Amino acid sequence: MTTGPRTTPAALWRAAEQFGSNEAVADGSERVTYTELLDRVRTAARALMAKGVQAGDRVAIWAPNTYHWVEAFLAAQYAGATLVPISTRYTGHEALDILERTKTKVLVVPDRFLKADRLADVLKAAGEGGIPALELVVRTPSDDPASGVPTTAFPGGEILEWDQITAAAEPVSVEEADARAHAVSPDDVADILFTSGTTGKSKGVMTAHRQTVGIADAWADCAEVDDKDRYLVINPFFHTFGYKAGIMVCILRGATIVPAAVFDVPTIMTMIADEKISVLPGAPTIHQTILDFPTRGDYNLSSLRVAITGAAAVPVVLVERLQSELGYDAVITAYGQTEAVVVTMCRTDDDPVTVSTSSGRAIPGMEVKIGEQGEILVRGENIMLGYLDDPESTRKTIDEDGWLHTGDVGVLDERGYLDITDRLKDMFISNGFNVYPAEVENTLARIDSVAEAAVIGIPDERAGEVGRAYVVVKPGATLTADEVIAFCKERLAGFKIPREVRIVDGLPRNPSGKVLKNDLREGKA
Known part of the structure; x- marks a missing residue:
């Protein structure tokens, strides 16, 4: 580094x-x-x-x-x-x-x-x-x-x-x-x-x-960003992807920060052409939308050099199309979370299959191993200091040996490349943003007529996953799906709002009373 x-x-x-x-x-x-x-x-x-x-x-x-x-x-x-x-x-x-x-x-x-x-x-x-x-x-x-x-x-x-x-x-x-x-x-x-x-x-x-700068430095090295690059930052600045893997990367390498306040495909393609953008990070849906846009051929996108993506599955064909149709020299996938920002990245010379079937290998300064139940553990100089005013959660997340417990499940191949296979927790990713069902469920619990609720992620072609809420109404009360969504709109960011609401008589539970979310995912509700 x-x-x-x-x-x-x-x-x-x-x-x-x-x-x-x-x-x-x-x-x-x-x-x-x-x-x-x-x-x-x-x-x-x-x-x-x-x-x-x-x-x-x-x-x-x-x-x-x-x-x-x-x-x-x-x-x-x-x-x-x-x-x-x-x-x-x-x-x-x-x-x-x-x-x-x-x-x-x-x-x-x-x-x-x-x-x-x-x-x-x-x-x-x-x-x-x-x-x-x-x-x-x-x-x-x-x-x-x-x-x-x-x-x-x-x-x-x-x-x-x-x-x-x-x-x-x-x-x-x-x-x-x-x-x-x-x-x-x-x-x-x-x-x-x-x-x-x-x-x-x-x-x-x-x-x-030292960590905010260090993680950006490692990212810049892996993506080979330099002072000739013009870096279109579609990822929100409030997110680590836009702030640390965007703004900070550019400052460290002398590249040009080109902010995008909103995502509109024709506007983005015009910006790529006019600003001669060379580095374009973003969730797979961003790249897919550009590829499939009917008038893409009207825009000069030849300046594009490196695409960086992650936060969702990346099909091999997407990587191949980005290289063959848009002329990218390299397509890179990465894995991280706010507590560690970036854990693994592919490198610019990785082949399309590696890029699409893994999230890369550990970046400089990070170690990755697989713990109990296949959980991905991370250790290194750039993992968080801890949670604000929450020493108990910090101790639960970072063990005595300094390993951060990610809550994600994965496997490492013989080269040290990481494939994320599942999540220990119920979190799902919608449009590149983590959604934690418990947070949404707590909001639903504030509705007077709700007895209980459970939220799961379901597949969505555009967003990757969206929320579906199962709501049990109190005896004698009435509630509609539209009323639930309207309540959520006042209290939750758009990506957290359930796309679907199902009013049900009860929720499936195990003998200890825990809601069986796998049953909900399998339609047993």
């Missing part, structure tokens, strides 16, 4: 020094070189410091993939703060839960995104009590220019508009900001990313700077 910076500020300094004139970010008409990115980040960090942000404070970003996200995240960590990414798919209730549990001091949020006022949503969810720790909202521009002047107020706190950052930075000198950034240690917590737990309560995965 390349020896280099071990904090994100250090990575940014090196990028400005080595790749200063390279485009760091190409976001529509916004073009920013690495030299300019450092200047912007330093200014934003000064503004945060002027507003009272101290080392170790939490700064949350609840925003789509734009240059604002890149600058805000780097500025937060430049000021010594810890980043808390929030899914743009989350409702106000879900975002509030994360803000409260992390005691977030600053929230970066757009005025509008996809016609929704996120700040209004989270303040409504908070109610009269407000959000005690939250002191500052940094509001980025709307994705809808016609939305008009922002109207949402923030009682008890301050709103800083994005175009006010330079003025807000004036009280703090460049030297003060640089001193704060230099004080950031490789062992400081860089970020807290939330991943749903099987108990239904999300867990905050804490990662140090």
Whole structure:
């Protein structure tokens, strides 16, 4: 693995020094070189410091993939703060839960995104009590220019508009900001990313700077990313795939970050052609959709060099078509989870069968072995520090010998390549996102007329898997499938909402009372 910076500020300094004139970010008409990115980040960090942000404070970003996200995240960590990414798919209730549990001091949020006022949503969810720790909202521009002047107020706190950052930075000198950034240690917590737990309560995965940088470095090595690459980041920045295997990879190698705020196939193909995209990561459905698009031939996609995919089964024919029809030099699959980010990856010279039948071999700095019940165990310098305020779950997940218990089942071949065969837990993956049935079941339990519920994943041609909920209604009560879905839409991100709801008289159980989800999958309900 390349020896280099071990904090994100250090990575940014090196990028400005080595790749200063390279485009760091190409976001529509916004073009920013690495030299300019450092200047912007330093200014934003000064503004945060002027507003009272101290080392170790939490700064949350609840925003789509734009240059604002890149600058805000780097500025937060430049000021010594810890980043808390929030899914743009989350409702106000879900975002509030994360803000409260992390005691977030600053929230970066757009005025509008996809016609929704996120700040209004989270303040409504908070109610009269407000959000005690939250002191500052940094509001980025709307994705809808016609939305008009922002109207949402923030009682008890301050709103800083994005175009006010330079003025807000004036009280703090460049030297003060640089001193704060230099004080950031490789062992400081860089970020807290939330991943749903099987108990239904999300867990905050804490990662140090050395790990966030280290995992991106290993990824960049395996994918052979360099300063000539232009990297289209469709994967959300709030996800490790977009943040650590996207933004950070580019910063470490001097590649250009090209953010995609929404996934629209003609728009994506236009971006590939116009921006001469060479690296395209994404779930298999993204690549499949591009291949099958009826007017694909109208777009010049010849710049594509490396495709990176994972989070679902990858057919051999997909790999072969990507190479033969789109001219990719390499197609790479990978396996990871928030607690370890990236565990295994294929390499650029692996053949199509290896790519489609495995998730690659351990990346530099990681060990993989198969434990009891075929569970995949992972150990290495880049696995998480632990779960936020949850030492018990941390001990259950990382054993005394340092092995992270993934909950996934797999086999290793003689070459050390990993094939994931099943899951110990009931989690399923919808459109590349993990869905934990217990979390959905806990939401369903809040419906007054629900006696009990069980959720499973069922195959779906487009999403990979979607949820199906089996709901038992209380005696004398009435409930429809539409009412269940409407309730979920107010409280759950879209990918968690069951696609199907079946009202049933009862759930199959074993003698100890545990719901037999295999019976549900086999239609015995």
